[in-house]
Amino acid sequence: MASSRRTFLRGVAVALTGSVAGCAAALGNSPQLGQLGVTNYDAQAHEVHVLLFEADEPVYWMSKRVPAAEDGVLGTAIFEGHPSDLEPSRLLARLDGQSLAAAHRFDFSAYDADCLGLQVEIGEDHRPPELSIWYTGGPEPCGTAEKN
Numbered sequence: 001m002a003s004s005r006r007t008f009l010r011g012v013a014v015a016l017t018g019s020v021a022g023c024a025a026a027l028g029n030s031p032q033l034g035q036l037g038v039t040n041y042d043a044q045a046h047e048v049h050v051l052l053f054e055a056d057e058p059v060y061w062m063s064k065r066v067p068a069a070e071d072g073v074l075g076t077a078i079f080e081g082h083p084s085d086l087e088p089s090r091l092l093a094r095l096d097g098q099s100l101a102a103a104h105r106f107d108f109s110a111y112d113a114d115c116l117g118l119q120v121e122i123g124e125d126h127r128p129p130e131l132s133i134w135y136t137g138g139p140e141p142c143g144t145a146e147k148n
Helices: 002-026
Strands: 032-040 046-054 057-066 075-078 090-095 104-107 115-122 131-137
Touching (some): 057 075
Antiparallel strands (some): 032 075, 090 104, 115 131
């Protein structure tokens, strides 16, 4: 009798584990990409390249020349025209002539939000300068904030 009880409990545990895993997978949708910009803190102009993927398919590739920071004014640029109706899986960003293997990676599935705005930053502390990617969550980056 004890072995049939163990078998039953093991079966229930497997079924519950499978159903919880299914729920977690259903909740794992990637956030939508809203604003995508770049800020240059460095005293030299740079070219930033971004590549946006949905699943394993590239869906957007763009390069922007970002002006140098001068007299306390940072260089900025906005990446426009990326598809807004998809659920991106990752973004790769690289600086100047770096290889794609050296690109910084941002994984959308690691964040629980409906929308993310991304800001690529070119730092001035290192030579050569390094990239970092910052994010903002909520409705504002996608322009869906309610108006009062």
